[in-house]
Amino acid sequence: xxxxxRGGGSGLEFGGSGEDSxxxxxxxxxxxxxxFILLLTMVIMALLPKAVxxxxxxxxxxxxxxxxxxxxxxxxxxxxLPEAIAGRPYAIALAAAGGRGPLHWNIEGPxxxxxxxxxxxxxxxxTPAKGTPQPLSLSVRVSDxxxxxxxxxRLVVYQSDRPLITPAWWKPGLPPxxxxxxxxxxxxxxxxxxxxxxGMSTLANLERIAVQGSVALGGSDAGSLSVGRRYxxxxxxxxxxxxxxxxxxxxxLWTAR
Numbered sequence: 355x356x357x358x359x360r361g362g363g364s365g366l367e368f369g370g371s372g373e374d375s376x377x378x379x380x381x382x383x384x385x386x387x388x389x390f391i392l393l394l395t396m397v398i399m400a401l402l403p404k405a406v407x408x409x410x411x412x413x414x415x416x417x418x419x420x421x422x423x424x425x426x427x428x429x430x431x432x433x434x435l436p437e438a439i440a441g442r443p444y445a446i447a448l449a450a451a452g453g454r455g456p457l458h459w460n461i462e463g464p465x466x467x468x469x470x471x472x473x474x475x476x477x478x479x480x481t482p483a484k485g486t487p488q489p490l491s492l493s494v495r496v497s498d499x500x501x502x503x504x505x506x507x508r509l510v511v512y513q514s515d516r517p518l519i520t521p522a523w524w525k526p527g528l529p530p531x532x533x534x535x536x537x538x539x540x541x542x543x544x545x546x547x548x549x550x551x552x553g554m555s556t557l558a559n560l561e562r563i564a565v566q567g568s569v570a571l572g573g574s575d576a577g578s579l580s581v582g583r584r585y586x587x588x589x590x591x592x593x594x595x596x597x598x599x600x601x602x603x604x605x606x607l608w609t610a611r
Contacts, residue, residue, distance in 0.1 A: 427450060427501045437511070438482050440483065445478070453501060455500070457497070460473060460494075461478070465492075491508060554592060561585040
């Protein structure tokens, strides 16, 4: 504390060191400088154009060209259409690129029975009734009202080897047996011959048992001969049945070619 004698008066005042006064001056000047820099930066950012307002070089020209010159109309669907299977639903939508306005489609050529075509949407759908012996050649044409694009397409409809039905829940899920292929390879004759051998062997065993029973009961030779004649007739019937079955199988394989 010191006495103040300025202006002819007297009073008390608190004094400070010179270092505190210097720090206060420096802080004041730095704060003013920072405010000035911040204000200058804001002015510069306001004057600079934004990036979104600047168009990249060449973009405007390309956009104008695109607006004045439309993409030519063309069919983008592959020439080979996906295969169809007789008895199963089928659907495919034809596609095109370019052009202006709504598209109108047209297909020229024999469509498989069961398939229909919608000219407005370009959708070919339906359930083909039967397969085709060879690929069908179709002519495809699309128009947007001002231009026309043409192309070709091929469609194949396969015929399934077995009926397309859902098996019942109570039927066992056994794989299908190619009976026709087996019969064509002669398996049918082998099965008939095996059945013939089993039948003849069974008759021989039954005949032996019958003869032994006749002898055990004190039968005469006439009884044994009667048993032998009866089983001889049985053997001839089995031979005749086997021969008839083989003959019928051979005729069926020959006529089914």
